Every structure is written in C-alpha cells, then in structure tokens.
Amino acid sequence: MKREARESFAAFVAARSAGLMRTAYVLTGDQHAAEDLLQTALTKTAARWKNVVDNPEAYVRKVMYHEQVNRWKRRGRESALPASWEQTDRDRSGDVDLRLSLQQALLALPPRKRAVLVLRYFEDLPESQVAEILGCSVGTVRSQTHRAIARLRELVPDLTLELERTS
Missing domain, CATH: 1.10.10.10 (Winged helix-like DNA-binding domain superfamily/Winged helix DNA-binding domain)
Structure with missing residues (x-):
C-alpha cells in the first residue's frame, strides 16, 4: 500500500472505528469477538483499499456482516449464545x-x-x-x-x- 493510501486508510479507521465497533458488538454480543470481527473486516478492507475508497464504510460493514454470518454457520447455533x-x-x-x-x-x-x-x-x-x-x-x-x-x-x-x- 502506498503512503497516500496508507494515510487515507488510517484516517478512515481513526474517524469510523467507534461506530464500526458498535455494529460489530451488536452482531457478536461479545466485546472480544467484536474486536476480532472489526479487525478482520479492516484487514480485508485494507487489502482492497484502492477499490473501495469511494464508500469504505459500506464496504467494511458488508465484510463484517458476511464474516459474522460465516462464523455463525461454522460454529452452529448452539454455541452462538454465550454461557x-x-x-x-x-x-x-x-x-x-x-x-x-x-x-x-x-x-x-x-x-x-x-x-x-x-x-x-x-x-x-x-x-x-x-x-x-x-x-x-x-x-x-x-x-x-x-x-x-x-x-x-x-x-x-x-x-x-x-x-x-x-x-
């Protein structure tokens, strides 16, 4: 990632992390799982940053939703509810x-x-x-x-x- 793109991504993360974390928490119901989900989504977004600059927040949210649905499918419904x-x-x-x-x-x-x-x-x-x-x-x-x-x-x-x- 070039310097300009890296700075642009860092600015986006600084500006929108709190809101994205709230969404991740609602999806997961657990602070640590929410942090992991958001980190995964941001990592995937960073890899495609030059293609998503026009609407990065929508892209990150979409990645989070799909990633969380995949996690639910892998774990099964029984383990989706924390003890x-x-x-x-x-x-x-x-x-x-x-x-x-x-x-x-x-x-x-x-x-x-x-x-x-x-x-x-x-x-x-x-x-x-x-x-x-x-x-x-x-x-x-x-x-x-x-x-x-x-x-x-x-x-x-x-x-x-x-x-x-x-x-």
Whole structure:
C-alpha cells in the first residue's frame, strides 16, 4: 500500500472505528469477538483499499456482516449464545433486565434474521440496501424482518408490554 493510501486508510479507521465497533458488538454480543470481527473486516478492507475508497464504510460493514454470518454457520447455533447469557433465576425487574432479555433473544435468532434486524433497525438501512448487502430479494428481507420480530415477541413477551406502555 502506498503512503497516500496508507494515510487515507488510517484516517478512515481513526474517524469510523467507534461506530464500526458498535455494529460489530451488536452482531457478536461479545466485546472480544467484536474486536476480532472489526479487525478482520479492516484487514480485508485494507487489502482492497484502492477499490473501495469511494464508500469504505459500506464496504467494511458488508465484510463484517458476511464474516459474522460465516462464523455463525461454522460454529452452529448452539454455541452462538454465550454461557454467561443463559437464562437464570434472577430478578426480572427494570430496564436492564429487559435489555438483557432482548440481547439474549437476538442471539437466539438464526444468523440471517439477526443480520436483517441489525441492518434494518440498528443501521437504519432501507430494505433495498439490506437486500443488496445480504444478496437476496427485497421480499426476502421483508419476510425475514417480519418473522424475526415475531420471534422476538415470543422470546421476550415483556418487550411487547413495554412497547404498549410507552406508546
């Protein structure tokens, strides 16, 4: 990588690392796994930097989504949920418990459904862009979103009650 490209890449990483790390954390649910995911995505981006300079953040995010889906496929669904997040007998009051329940439910979703929710609601991307990133049709994005939200409502009934209370 030439000096100018290296400086350009370093500036991009300095400016966007925090936002990209938040996305990586939402995808992985673990700080260390998020750091690994982001590092892998940035390494792959650096190798193709001259080809992605026009929209590097979109490229890094796409690499992260694909890399994480591949990791989920390799590990299988059973190991996608960290042991520390397994259901325990604890006081279920307050917002913290609701957030933890939602986080656990998100991790219990199949990889594609979780990726669709992250792209649509965390990244606030339009359906067409989500479809492009995931390599599927807009109809598939819509159906996966609908099914994922329905499953979240099943897994976290308190979430539906909280949404009704705040509406």
